[in-house]
Amino acid sequence: MKTGRYGVYGGQYVPETLMSALIELEETYGRIREDPEFSSRLSWYLHEYAGRETPLTFCGNLSRDLGCRVYLKREDLLHGGAHKLNNTLGQALMAKFMGKRRLIAETGAGQHGVATAIAGAALGLPVEVYMGEVDTRRQALNVFRMELLGARVIPVASGTRTLKDAINAAMRDWVANLRETHYLLGSCVGPHPFPRIVRDFQSVIGEETRRQILEREGRLPDTVVACVGGGSNAIGIFYPFVGDDVRLVGVEAGGEGLDSGRHGASLSAGSVGVFQGALSYLLQDGDGQALETHSVAAGLDHPSVGPEHAMLKDSGRVRYEAVTDAEALHAFRYLSRTEGIIPALESAHAVAYALRAADDLDKDDILVVNLSGRGDKDVADVASLHGGVA
Amino acid sequence: MSRIAGLFARKSSVFIGFTVAGDPGIEASFGVAKTMIDAGADLLEIAVPYADPVADGPVIERAHVRALRAGTTPDDVFALVRELRGYAPALPLVLFTYHNIIHRRGPDRFFSEAAAAGADGVLIVDLPVEESGEVAPYAARYGIDRIALIAPTTSPERQHAILSGASGFVYLISLEGVTGERDRLPPGIAGLVGAVREKTGLPLAVGFGVSRPEHVRTVADAGANGVIVGSALVRLIEEHAGDEAGMQDALRAAIATLRRGLVPDPEPDMPRRERVEG
Numbered sequence: 001m002k003t004g005r006y007g008v009y010g011g012q013y014v015p016e017t018l019m020s021a022l023i024e025l026e027e028t029y030g031r032i033r034e035d036p037e038f039s040s041r042l043s044w045y046l047h048e049y050a051g052r053e054t055p056l057t058f059c060g061n062l063s064r065d066l067g068c069r070v071y072l073k074r075e076d077l078l079h080g081g082a083h084k085l086n087n088t089l090g091q092a093l094m095a096k097f098m099g100k101r102r103l104i105a106e107t108g109a110g111q112h113g114v115a116t117a118i119a120g121a122a123l124g125l126p127v128e129v130y131m132g133e134v135d136t137r138r139q140a141l142n143v144f145r146m147e148l149l150g151a152r153v154i155p156v157a158s159g160t161r162t163l164k165d166a167i168n169a170a171m172r173d174w175v176a177n178l179r180e181t182h183y184l185l186g187s188c189v190g191p192h193p194f195p196r197i198v199r200d201f202q203s204v205i206g207e208e209t210r211r212q213i214l215e216r217e218g219r220l221p222d223t224v225v226a227c228v229g230g231g232s233n234a235i236g237i238f239y240p241f242v243g244d245d246v247r248l249v250g251v252e253a254g255g256e257g258l259d260s261g262r263h264g265a266s267l268s269a270g271s272v273g274v275f276q277g278a279l280s281y282l283l284q285d286g287d288g289q290a291l292e293t294h295s296v297a298a299g300l301d302h303p304s305v306g307p308e309h310a311m312l313k314d315s316g317r318v319r320y321e322a323v324t325d326a327e328a329l330h331a332f333r334y335l336s337r338t339e340g341i342i343p344a345l346e347s348a349h350a351v352a353y354a355l356r357a358a359d360d361l362d363k364d365d366i367l368v369v370n371l372s373g374r375g376d377k378d379v380a381d382v383a384s385l386h387g388g389v390a
Numbered sequence: 391m392s393r394i395a396g397l398f399a400r401k402s403s404v405f406i407g408f409t410v411a412g413d414p415g416i417e418a419s420f421g422v423a424k425t426m427i428d429a430g431a432d433l434l435e436i437a438v439p440y441a442d443p444v445a446d447g448p449v450i451e452r453a454h455v456r457a458l459r460a461g462t463t464p465d466d467v468f469a470l471v472r473e474l475r476g477y478a479p480a481l482p483l484v485l486f487t488y489h490n491i492i493h494r495r496g497p498d499r500f501f502s503e504a505a506a507a508g509a510d511g512v513l514i515v516d517l518p519v520e521e522s523g524e525v526a527p528y529a530a531r532y533g534i535d536r537i538a539l540i541a542p543t544t545s546p547e548r549q550h551a552i553l554s555g556a557s558g559f560v561y562l563i564s565l566e567g568v569t570g571e572r573d574r575l576p577p578g579i580a581g582l583v584g585a586v587r588e589k590t591g592l593p594l595a596v597g598f599g600v601s602r603p604e605h606v607r608t609v610a611d612a613g614a615n616g617v618i619v620g621s622a623l624v625r626l627i628e629e630h631a632g633d634e635a636g637m638q639d640a641l642r643a644a645i646a647t648l649r650r651g652l653v654p655d656p657e658p659d660m661p662r663r664e665r666v667e668g
Contacts, residue, residue, distance in 0.1 A: 015445040016518055273493060
């Protein structure tokens with residue numbers, strides 16, 4: 001396998017000007033991974049500041065309902081309300097070690113922007129967040145949160161004015177300012193070494209899950225389920241189980257159905273292409289232009305996916321399924337009522353798949369769902385979708 | 391001798407114009423390119439419209455959007471190249487593209503169609519040397535020059551690797567950033583031109599940010615063989631939307647002004663076509 005490749009996927013499809021920054025990042029990352037000072041400081045931030053480890057909650061009501069043993073990995077309880085902070089703390093600390101003096105990030109729904117703003121504030125690095133103009137309106141509350149945390153939000157008015165354009169804008173900023181700026185990419189996408197860095201920082205989810213389930217059940221789970229947009233929470237929980245006899249299922253945004261063309265399921269319905277620095281699966285037209293995507297969950301509304309997922313799909317090691325907006329909304333309400341946990345709409349896709357898959361599981365089977373984020377951010381949207389009645 | 395090599399052998403100072411195929415419309419695009427040629431562009435870079443042009447600044451990105459809204463596809467780009475080849479048989483034409491356009495079509499088909507249409511070179515803005523093995527055999531098979539990019543941030547080792555696979559000319563990126571007009575060019579251009587000159591016999595052209603006659607002069611004085619102007623011309627297309635005659639006048643005037651920065655030609659006022667064909 002070539003450097004920076006996952007099977008045939010991944011690589012570094014970027015303008016020449018960025019190559020020096022990617023090479024520097026790769027070298028630094030290789031060094032700090034071996035640096036005990038870095039590990040101990042990151043460990044402090046994760047445990048004392050962010051609230052790790054997160055619980056692996058056995059859900060009695062859900063288990064009775066589904067007829068198997070269901071656990072939720074509670075990334076919703078991490079500081080900031082989602083798994084995003086695992087990555088932003090890791091990369092922000094790395095940026096400090098690299099001597100960078102400024103962080104930039106892209107954000108769609110605002111979760112990664114908020115997590116970057118938190119990490120920047122905690123580590124004393126100024127943060128500028130690129131956000132599609134459409135998203136700044138849809139997610140005005142998160143814009144305010146980021147500003148409250150001291151970050152500057154830069155609306156992006158080009159292209160479709162959403163997440164992919166925010167990534168383009170952040171890459172342009174980085175090209176122009178790479179000596180003092182670290183681009184804190186929010187998912188396991190983009191050019192090498194980003195997919196690897198993000199996967200490594202998110203793998204804490206799977207490592208904890210593995211330890212916790214062994215303590216609790218004395219064996220590994222039968223199935224682990226996670227939602228996949230860019231795929232960072234999924235790769236984080238899957239990675240430590242890849243070598244085990246554990247069924248891994250990634251759940252994509254089926255939107256209004258794969259036949260409708262309005263969805264975000266690049267692995268289920270896309271084709272292989274180069275997008276924003278990496279070869280992976282992509283929702284594209286016949287000429288190679290990325291298509292507009294749709295999902296009720298803003299965090300899954302993206303035309304491509306991390307290259308490691310592309311490899312895991314081709315090898316058959318992970319199964320990728322799509323769940324519609326309607327199924328996700330049902331799961332959102334269902335989990336709220338059944339367990340008193342309001343999931344993020346993204347995470348609700350994983351819950352929805354669990355509801356669908358439960359028929360095939362025995363009562364002793366162990367099912368782990370990665371609850372990647374909490375749903376407070378989505379409550380207003382869901383209320384408006386349903387005329388105020390949940 | 392290829393058209394590109396011939397041009398640089400003939401002229402010590404080459405003016406390269408850039409346009410996005412299909413901007414401001416598929417039909418109007420030919421008029422834009424023709425005007426640039428008539429006004430004195432020695433070589434044209436023709437961009438294949440792409441929805442996510444991350445190496446480009448806002449002016450050229452909007453041109454990509456206009457071209458895509460007009461429905462421009464790679465087929466239309468090849469048709470434009472064919473038409474231009476007919477209009478200016480000796481003028482070098484270089485396709486400027488993002489890699490997914492090539493990946494989607496398949497490199498064999500892309501390069502064969504490019505060659506059949508009459509393109510001389512292909513510049514893939516997001517395909518660094520590490521990944522260039524994907525296209526190198528096809529460029530060679532169809533006799534298309536692979537125009538390499540070198541940035542101010544490119545290390546000497548990478549310069550060597552990049553130059554070992556380059557042909558036609560080398561595109562030196564003047565600054566750390568995306569395409570777009572700047573008030574002044576960074577001071578390091580002469581250093582970059584000199585460093586690359588030591589490693590290759592290929593002609594060197596400088597682009598990114600070049601938008602004023604004094605920039606053109608700076609580049610020429612730095613010892614480059616050519617200068618590439620993009621955003622400053624593309625902006626005129628946007629400013630004269632809906633007024634084709636005004637747009638062509640503005641392009642002619644801009645190119646004439648910019649060309650004044652070049653090392654003077656022996657016969658500066660002779661119309662381009664006669665000079666190329668004669």
